[in-house]
Amino acid sequence: LHSWYRIFIFYSLVFIFIFFKNNILIYSGTGSYGRVYLARQRDSGKFYALKVMSFRKIVRSKQQNHVLSERKVLEKLNTPFAVKLHWAYHDAKCLYMLLDYVPGGELLSHIRFRKQFSNDVARFYAAEIVVALEYLHERGIVYRDLKPENVLIDRHGHIKLTDFGFAKLLTDRTWTMCGTPEYLAPEIVTGKGYNQAVDWWSLGILIYEMLSGKTPFEAPTAIELYQNIVYGDFKFTRQFERGARDIIRKFLRVEKSKRLGNTKEGILAVKNHRWFVSVNWDLVAHRRLQPPINPKVSHDGDAGNYHEYEEIDLNEFKESSDEDMRHFVDWDYNISLVLDEE
Numbered sequence: 001l002h003s004w005y006r007i008f009i010f011y012s013l014v015f016i017f018i019f020f021k022n023n024i025l026i027y028s029g030t031g032s033y034g035r036v037y038l039a040r041q042r043d044s045g046k047f048y049a050l051k052v053m054s055f056r057k058i059v060r061s062k063q064q065n066h067v068l069s070e071r072k073v074l075e076k077l078n079t080p081f082a083v084k085l086h087w088a089y090h091d092a093k094c095l096y097m098l099l100d101y102v103p104g105g106e107l108l109s110h111i112r113f114r115k116q117f118s119n120d121v122a123r124f125y126a127a128e129i130v131v132a133l134e135y136l137h138e139r140g141i142v143y144r145d146l147k148p149e150n151v152l153i154d155r156h157g158h159i160k161l162t163d164f165g166f167a168k169l170l171t172d173r174t175w176t177m178c179g180t181p182e183y184l185a186p187e188i189v190t191g192k193g194y195n196q197a198v199d200w201w202s203l204g205i206l207i208y209e210m211l212s213g214k215t216p217f218e219a220p221t222a223i224e225l226y227q228n229i230v231y232g233d234f235k236f237t238r239q240f241e242r243g244a245r246d247i248i249r250k251f252l253r254v255e256k257s258k259r260l261g262n263t264k265e266g267i268l269a270v271k272n273h274r275w276f277v278s279v280n281w282d283l284v285a286h287r288r289l290q291p292p293i294n295p296k297v298s299h300d301g302d303a304g305n306y307h308e309y310e311e312i313d314l315n316e317f318k319e320s321s322d323e324d325m326r327h328f329v330d331w332d333y334n335i336s337l338v339l340d341e342e
Contacts, residue, residue: 033057038101038303047301048086051097055325058095064327066165071097073141073167075333080287081132082161083152087334095331102160104153104295105305107210111148115213119241121292122210125151127276127284128159129203134267137196142170146202147183148209155300157291170195181222182215186230186254200261200270204251211244212237216252230254243275 034053041048058067074085074097083100090096107125111117117125129151136143144166152160185201187194208216216234219225228234232254236245250260250273257263261270271281283289295305 033061033063034095038301039098040301047101047103049083049099049101051099053095055090055093055095055328059327063165067095068327068331069166069168070164071331071333073164073169074099076139076141076169077135077164079132079135081128081135081159082164085333088331089333090325090328090331092325095328099162100160101301102152102162103155103297103300103302103305104157104293106149107151107153107159108148109305110153110293110295111210111213116239117210119211119244122207122244123275123279124289124292125159125210126203126207127279127281128287129161129206130267130270130276131281131285132159132161133196133199133203133261136167137199137267140170141167142194142196143167143199143202145180145183146199146206147180148206151206153293153295153305155295155297155302157293157295158287181225182217184226184229185256186232187256189226189229194256195262197256197259197262200251200259201256203261204248207244207251208234208248211240216248243273243277247273247275 034051034057037050037052039048039050040046053067058064071085071088074083077084083102086098086100088095088097114121129146133143133146143161143164145163146161150161150163152162154160183202183205185194185198188198205215205217217225217228219228232252234252236248240248247260253259260273261267263269265272270276271279280289296302297305
């Protein structure tokens with residue numbers, strides 16, 4: 001059988017509908033090279049997110065390294081604060097990844113709905129993100145794309161990080177220009193070598209956005225935006241209380257050696273900051289705190305918290321050449337589990 005059909009036989013997946021447009025290459029403007037579908041395993045009834053990516057679109061947009069890096073990073077993750085990779089597969093047209101489906105929607109949607117978060121709500125989600133980043137950094141992974149669109153909310157109100165297309169295993173510094181403009185750290189903008197400190201910068205941006213509904217360095221043009229970032233030029237409005245202002249300022253230190261989370265005290269300096277004084281970090285790590293947001297989720301496959309996009313015909317994806325496919329020879333993951341079931 002053709003591998004396109006084998007994927008459905010192997011995993012007994014039933015496509016329901018497309019719920020999420022993914023992998024928009026913001027920095028290059030080339031558009032998307034994949035889609036994510038809500039899928040259900042026929043035997044168990046369990047719901048997953050099935051990420052489908054076109055070989056040819058990936059290669060033409062020169063994103064092989066980012067896609068391969070995402071696959072490698074996801075294989076290493078085993079934490080409730082990030083989506084889990086269940087299997088990966090490929091055929092002549094597409095790459096596939098089966099991931100956790102997270103029905104509570106994006107953190108961005110909840111920020112937009114509430115306009116802005118209270119200190120307590122922002123602190124709760126910032127604390128869970130701190131634990132998620134701690135997990136990644138301990139394993140030598142820099143996330144590089146922390147933003148509210150990539151923080152998903154599960155049906156109980158806890159976070160899961162998603163979209164690891166820009167994540168990378170670091171042995172030293174890296175110089176790649178990638179990420180979302182409003183969330184880029186100054187060392188990325190200026191082309192200097194960088195490390196996990198860029199994630200702490202992004203967390204500062206995210207806390208600011210949760211508390212105000214907008215990012216701190218907004219500007220009419222990209223050039224002005226980057227100038228604001230490089231010079232650390234931003235202001236607070238009156239709704240920011242003193243502790244929040246202080247932690248944001250320390251996360252948004254232009255000099256990365258002085259940035260909160262990247263000093264010699266490391267993660268302890270973050271957890272011991274006065275804005276987090278009321279946080280029990282052990283309870284956060286074990287997800288034992290009551291989340292302040294209770295998303296409207298009627299069942300595990302509820303997609304009401306996501307936008308619906310026009311469905312595309314996957315048969316329109318062109319078959320790839322052997323030259324294109326050679327980049328992904330080690331793509332498949334956990335296929336043996338399926339073969340054992342045949």
